[in-house]
Amino acid sequence: MLILGLETSCDETAAAVVANGRLVLSSVVASQTELHAEYAGVVPELASRAHAERVLPIVRGALESAGVGLGMIDAVAVGNRPGLIGSLLVGVAAAKALAWSLGKPLIGVDHVHAHLYAGALAEDEAETSPDGLGTSLFPALGLVVSGGHTSLYELDSWLNPRRLGATIDDAMGEAFDKAATILGLPYPGGPNLDRLASEPGANERAVDFPVSRLGRESLDFSFSGLKTSMLYAVHGVPGERSGGPAPPPLTAERRRDLAASFQRAACAAAVLKIERAVEVAGQRGVRYRALLTGGGVTANSRLRQELAQVAARRGLPLVIPPVAWCVDNAAMIAGLAGERLRCGRADDLSLQAVPTTAV
Ligand code: KG4
Ligand code: ZN
Numbered sequence: 001m002l003i004l005g006l007e008t009s010c011d012e013t014a015a016a017v018v019a020n021g022r023l024v025l026s027s028v029v030a031s032q033t034e035l036h037a038e039y040a041g042v043v044p045e046l047a048s049r050a051h052a053e054r055v056l057p058i059v060r061g062a063l064e065s066a067g068v069g070l071g072m073i074d075a076v077a078v079g080n081r082p083g084l085i086g087s088l089l090v091g092v093a094a095a096k097a098l099a100w101s102l103g104k105p106l107i108g109v110d111h112v113h114a115h116l117y118a119g120a121l122a123e124d125e126a127e128t129s130p131d132g133l134g135t136s137l138f139p140a141l142g143l144v145v146s147g148g149h150t151s152l153y154e155l156d157s158w159l160n161p162r163r164l165g166a167t168i169d170d171a172m173g174e175a176f177d178k179a180a181t182i183l184g185l186p187y188p189g190g191p192n193l194d195r196l197a198s199e200p201g202a203n204e205r206a207v208d209f210p211v212s213r214l215g216r217e218s219l220d221f222s223f224s225g226l227k228t229s230m231l232y233a234v235h236g237v238p239g240e241r242s243g244g245p246a247p248p249p250l251t252a253e254r255r256r257d258l259a260a261s262f263q264r265a266a267c268a269a270a271v272l273k274i275e276r277a278v279e280v281a282g283q284r285g286v287r288y289r290a291l292l293t294g295g296g297v298t299a300n301s302r303l304r305q306e307l308a309q310v311a312a313r314r315g316l317p318l319v320i321p322p323v324a325w326c327v328d329n330a331a332m333i334a335g336l337a338g339e340r341l342r343c344g345r346a347d348d349l350s351l352q353a354v355p356t357t358a359v
Helices: 033-039 044-066 085-102 111-120 172-182 189-197 224-235 239-243 252-283 301-313 331-342
Strands: 002-007 012-019 023-031 075-081 106-110 140-145 150-155 161-166 290-294
Touching (some): 033 044, 075 085, 106 331, 111 150, 140 252, 161 252, 172 252
Antiparallel strands (some): 002 012, 012 023
């Protein structure tokens, strides 16, 4: 079963061909980074125009790279939520047109849930054995950390995520991007901050940035305090409290230390909530059998290490995508659509683009 997936929810135009929901035959991503760099953030109107120009060439590229013709496609999938509405509409319209003209099923996929599925994909047929990843993963704890979303889920199947908590302000990736901008790093900030924090000699204890806990049992996240602390560490505290000493000059060494200290606190917040979620589930008599992770920030070198450590401490197999599939891509859309199709959950041409996530 071959599924063509489309993804246009934010600033990546992507298409992929996935076989049997697991094997990635092609995954093509056209990033719009250069288009939005001068604004240090995604400009929705520019994004949707770029999607409209690129979507068909990208689909053609994905088919060519997979070595399949349109006639061989069994279903067309699209990330139809959540995202920028103008951007989503381009992908949804293109997917509808393709599905209708081919007479094949159309499958809408929640982009955030698809991030959790990315770790189940493989490029090598040997890794897609039916018993490789399956029901033995569930119930699972899921963590999505991206530029737009930061959420914890409990899943009893790939298609049944229940949200346990989410950020009450900034998403984790958004906090990385803003902290990077404060440090004067080029857009997109997350990967650049990661690189700076990984430089030899970076002192992650130079600044004791706050790790948000919220309520004692809360599984929500908050990153805006951490971001503001970075602002104050660089520019000083504004207003009436500003009688104190000026912040140290922003030397190359100080920037590196601030990046490492920020990254340490941000990762600690994510790990803390995972530990808490496992404990809260235990009190309900639920024992997770795997930790599923995904989203752009799971590309972060430190977070990857810490996720491996917390999963090992808790005796949970860690399902984490390779770096290329952490960030937005269409393979995860086509993959999760395979699960939907298998369970008879295809959509029809009334499928809508929706700015919010399903759960
Ligand atoms: O999943 P994604 O591509 O888009 C959304 O669905 O939001 O995530 C993009 C986010 C951006 O905020 C980006 O800075 C962040 O993921 N990111 C990283 C790293 N690579 C991407 N953050 C920290 N370290 C990285 N290595
Ligand atoms: Zn995403």
